[in-house]
Amino acid sequence: MDSLGDGRGMAKADFDRDGDVDLIITNYKDRAHYYVNKVAKGHWLQIRLRGRQSNRDGVGSIIRIRARGDRQMRVISAGDGYASQFSRVAHFGLGKNEVIEELEVLWPSGKKQIFEGVLADQMIEIDEDATKARVIMARQTASSPSGR
Ligand SMILES: [Ca+2]
Numbered sequence: 001m002d003s004l005g006d007g008r009g010m011a012k013a014d015f016d017r018d019g020d021v022d023l024i025i026t027n028y029k030d031r032a033h034y035y036v037n038k039v040a041k042g043h044w045l046q047i048r049l050r051g052r053q054s055n056r057d058g059v060g061s062i063i064r065i066r067a068r069g070d071r072q073m074r075v076i077s078a079g080d081g082y083a084s085q086f087s088r089v090a091h092f093g094l095g096k097n098e099v100i101e102e103l104e105v106l107w108p109s110g111k112k113q114i115f116e117g118v119l120a121d122q123m124i125e126i127d128e129d130a131t132k133a134r135v136i137m138a139r140q141t142a143s144s145p146s147g148r
């Protein structure tokens with residue numbers, strides 16, 4: 001991927017809600033460019049946090065997942081990059097893994113939630129006070145993962 005524009009801000013998010021990360025790049029004295037991801041393959045999981053004791057968007061939270069030995073981590077942040085803002089939805093590319101064995105959310109309040117057996121290919125919302133994650137968008141039939 002390349003761009004001939006004089007780029008400034010860059011935002012990454014799944015703008016078309018098909019499960020992969022797309023890009024919008026703003027340019028100096030030119031229109032913004034929207035890059036639709038048409039090459040990503042594999043499974044994915046998107047997580048939106050809803051804080052209660054912590055801040056509403058869960059900024060500062062750390063999400064860790066483990067899927068077949070692969071471990072990934074995301075930190076929910078605000079104010080990424082110059083003249084831009086990334087989505088606060090955490091996106092995990094999972095490759096061939098269809099199930100996340102363990103998903104851990106560590107909130108700024110100090111609360112820790114652990115969910116097991118979370119299915120791929122969906123967007124879930126995790127409420128700081130809830131024991132189940134709520135499915136917001138699913139590519140496949142999926143039940144709500146239970147937490148402890
Ligand atoms: Ca997309």
Ligand SMILES: [Ca+2]
Pocket residue numbers: 018020036037038039040
């Ligand atoms: Ca796509």
